[in-house]
Amino acid sequence: MEYIDISKIEKQAVNHVISETLKETPQITLTHVNAMHNICAGLSGKGEVIIDDSTGLYTGSFLEDLTVRVKGSVGWYAGDDMMSGELIIEKNTGCNVGAYINGGNIVVYGNTGSRVGYGMKGGNIIICGNAGRWGGIMSMGGSLIVLGNIGAETGESMYNGKIFTRDPEAERKMGNNVFLDKITDEEIETLNQLFEQYAIDATGESFRVIRPLKTGRHSYQLFKPVLEPEKAKKHMIKKG
Amino acid sequence: MNNTKSKWHNETLKEIDYKAKHGKYRIEGCASPRYFPHFEDLMILPSQLTRMPIDTYREDCETRTVLGGRFAKNPIVLETPIMIAGMSYGALSKEAKIALAKATAKVGSIISNGEGGILPEELEHSYRQSIQMLPSRMGFTKRSIEVADMIEVLYGIGAKPGLSGHLMGEKITDEIAKMRQIPIGIDLHSHPRPGDAFGADDMVVKMEQLRELTNWETPIFCKIAAGRVKDDVKIAIKIGFDGIILDGCQAGTGAAPAMAKNHLGIPTMPALVQAVKTMEEMGVKDEMSLIVSGGITDGSELAKALAIGADAVAIGTGAMVAMGCRVCMKCEAGNCAFGIGTQNPEQRAKLDIEEAAERVANYMRGMTAEAILLAKAAGKTKLKNLEREDLRSLTLEACAMTGIPLVGSDYVIGEGFGFTAG
Numbered sequence: 001m002e003y004i005d006i007s008k009i010e011k012q013a014v015n016h017v018i019s020e021t022l023k024e025t026p027q028i029t030l031t032h033v034n035a036m037h038n039i040c041a042g043l044s045g046k047g048e049v050i051i052d053d054s055t056g057l058y059t060g061s062f063l064e065d066l067t068v069r070v071k072g073s074v075g076w077y078a079g080d081d082m083m084s085g086e087l088i089i090e091k092n093t094g095c096n097v098g099a100y101i102n103g104g105n106i107v108v109y110g111n112t113g114s115r116v117g118y119g120m121k122g123g124n125i126i127i128c129g130n131a132g133r134w135g136g137i138m139s140m141g142g143s144l145i146v147l148g149n150i151g152a153e154t155g156e157s158m159y160n161g162k163i164f165t166r167d168p169e170a171e172r173k174m175g176n177n178v179f180l181d182k183i184t185d186e187e188i189e190t191l192n193q194l195f196e197q198y199a200i201d202a203t204g205e206s207f208r209v210i211r212p213l214k215t216g217r218h219s220y221q222l223f224k225p226v227l228e229p230e231k232a233k234k235h236m237i238k239k240g
Numbered sequence: 241m242n243n244t245k246s247k248w249h250n251e252t253l254k255e256i257d258y259k260a261k262h263g264k265y266r267i268e269g270c271a272s273p274r275y276f277p278h279f280e281d282l283m284i285l286p287s288q289l290t291r292m293p294i295d296t297y298r299e300d301c302e303t304r305t306v307l308g309g310r311f312a313k314n315p316i317v318l319e320t321p322i323m324i325a326g327m328s329y330g331a332l333s334k335e336a337k338i339a340l341a342k343a344t345a346k347v348g349s350i351i352s353n354g355e356g357g358i359l360p361e362e363l364e365h366s367y368r369q370s371i372q373m374l375p376s377r378m379g380f381t382k383r384s385i386e387v388a389d390m391i392e393v394l395y396g397i398g399a400k401p402g403l404s405g406h407l408m409g410e411k412i413t414d415e416i417a418k419m420r421q422i423p424i425g426i427d428l429h430s431h432p433r434p435g436d437a438f439g440a441d442d443m444v445v446k447m448e449q450l451r452e453l454t455n456w457e458t459p460i461f462c463k464i465a466a467g468r469v470k471d472d473v474k475i476a477i478k479i480g481f482d483g484i485i486l487d488g489c490q491a492g493t494g495a496a497p498a499m500a501k502n503h504l505g506i507p508t509m510p511a512l513v514q515a516v517k518t519m520e521e522m523g524v525k526d527e528m529s530l531i532v533s534g535g536i537t538d539g540s541e542l543a544k545a546l547a548i549g550a551d552a553v554a555i556g557t558g559a560m561v562a563m564g565c566r567v568c569m570k571c572e573a574g575n576c577a578f579g580i581g582t583q584n585p586e587q588r589a590k591l592d593i594e595e596a597a598e599r600v601a602n603y604m605r606g607m608t609a610e611a612i613l614l615a616k617a618a619g620k621t622k623l624k625n626l627e628r629e630d631l632r633s634l635t636l637e638a639c640a641m642t643g644i645p646l647v648g649s650d651y652v653i654g655e656g657f658g659f660t661a662g
Contacts, residue, residue, distance in 0.1 A: 015452055037448065038445065038449045038452060041449045041452055042382070042449070042453040056445075057442065057445050061436075061449055062385075062449075062453055076438075076442070077436045077437070077442070077446075081377070081380075081381070081382065083381060095438075096436060099436045100377040100436060102382075118436075119376065119377055119431055119435050121377070121421050137435075138376075138431050140378065140420070140422060159421065159426070160422065160423065214425075
């Protein structure tokens with residue numbers, strides 16, 4: 001295990017130093033990260049980077065093959081456009097975690113903010129706590145798994161992909177152009193494997209799945225102004 | 241839109257009929273049919289006694305253009321300052337995309353991929369490849385960044401600023417659905433906002449990320465639709481882009497609400513003036529590149545755009561016309577008889593890729609030759625030496641919008657543009 005004190009390295013050189021050190025040793029611990037942005041952004045290759053601190057924006061974005069484990073919390077956009085590998089966050093995250101990910105696994109042991117998995121295209125995002133509004137909005141693939149409560153408008157206008165939820169209020173909270181479905185045996189098995197892999201105390205059987213409505217172009221409903229004359233009558237100003 | 245004096249012409253009646261029947265707005269392809277103030281309202285001053293003309297038929301005029309060198313280590317070098325604008329595989333047929341890419345290789349130019357990922361055949365044939373990073377991020381991965389000669393972070397397009405991409409179900413084939421990871425048969429209305437940068441401050445950090453990913457080598461541009469140009473350009477400068485692609489409201493698209501095409505954004509020429517002024521005020525004009533697009537079709541518009549301060553122009557509809565498009569404005573239907581704006585195999589077969597590529601290349605050569613002709617007549621040995629002092633406004637409107645003095649009067653109405661005629 002190699003330790004790198006990030007506070008002693010020039011900001012622009014940090015990811016290069018991590019990358020070079022990984023060629024020598026498969027496991028590195030970063031200390032004094034001090035909520036730095038873009039830590040481990042664009043890194044690739046085998047190995048594990050442990051961040052013994054909290055991080056700023058874009059943690060582990062565009063990650064490929066590597067495992068990044070954050071002991072603290074992370075800021076917005078963690079793991080955006082991730083290709084493969086693992087991003088494991090032991091505490092909480094800001095918003096838009098896992099935006100546009102193509103593959104790999106993001107695991108958040110705490111809670112996450114709004115728009116987790118925005119436009120995600122592959123991979124798995126597991127949120128052990130609660131998720132904010134618009135989770136999985138306009139996703140195009142992959143799986144978003146939320147063990148806690150989901151936020152309002154979850155799954156709004158998904159094109160593809162799956163959102164697994166145990167929230168009893170899921171049907172009321174989910175967005176437009178999606179439906180709540182039973183989980184399949186195959187999906188239960190996949191979830192159970194993931195839970196085992198990341199030591200998460202849950203079983204796939206307890207989940208339901210939010211899936212996109214894509215049975216035809218006319219089933220996909222877009223915003224339309226709703227004009228309701230009956231409601232307007234209540235607001236009429238009486239003259240005289 | 242028709243500009244006859246009567247409000248109640250056929251177009252108005254047709255629009256009302258459409259809404260009366262369907263209760264919604266109309267989707268249309270191509271650019272706005274409206275008249276907007278444009279470069280035709282400017283004239284170029286020829287050299288006479290004040291300076292010597294350059295021999296049109298015997299002497300050279302350099303057109304080579306370097307773009308994106310503000311921070312990037314590997315700026316783009318083009319033989320002519322004409323770019324093929326971002327038009328997606330989906331909006332256009334595969335054959336049309338390949339033909340456009342091949343045209344860039346014939347003239348030493350650059351093509352932008354548009355929304356929905358990079359078609360391998362386009363990448364294979366293009367001279368230089370710009371890759372768009374859109375809010376939808378469809379078909380975009382780390383591999384896209386690796387193959388890009390230039391990256392365009394897209395915030396909006398001139399034809400429908402503030403709106404996201406449209407691709408009607410008729411054009412979503414199995415291959416396009418796979419590339420974009422969307423279901424077959426839906427009408428696609430893509431993501432309107434980037435999910436990985438909510439605002440300019442985040443974008444500053446995002447830019448550091450992109451610089452790390454590209455090792456500071458690849459030029460990173462932003463593409464913005466012309467609206468609040470002064471403010472948007474200031475923010476783009478602050479974010480740290482190498483250049484800006486500024487798209488005026490005359491720009492075209494594969495499909496857009498007609499309302500958006502006709503009523504959103506500002507025209508290319510005044511937008512360019514505002515961008516140049518802002519870049520000068522911020523002290524970055526010499527280091528930051530500016531590409532302008534929207535309704536540019538010939539060498540005079542290229543020359544005038546360069547004279548105002550652009551480094552290059554981008555063409556879209558013009559290149560489609562060179563391939564055979566007759567601007568029927570029904571691109572959204574995917575029923576293009578010329579094999580350009582369609583995914584129908586029978587229609588696609590009508591487009592001869594080699595012939596179309598040669599026609600587009602010829603069009604770009606012709607445009608370049610036209611601009612050279614005007615530049616030489618103005619006494620320039622380099623296209624980029626055209627300057628706003630070489631221009632005069634033909635109308636009061638153009639004078640007020642550009643700050644370029646009115647012909648025959650040397651008067652400037654409005655803010656001026658940093659020089660005095662006479």
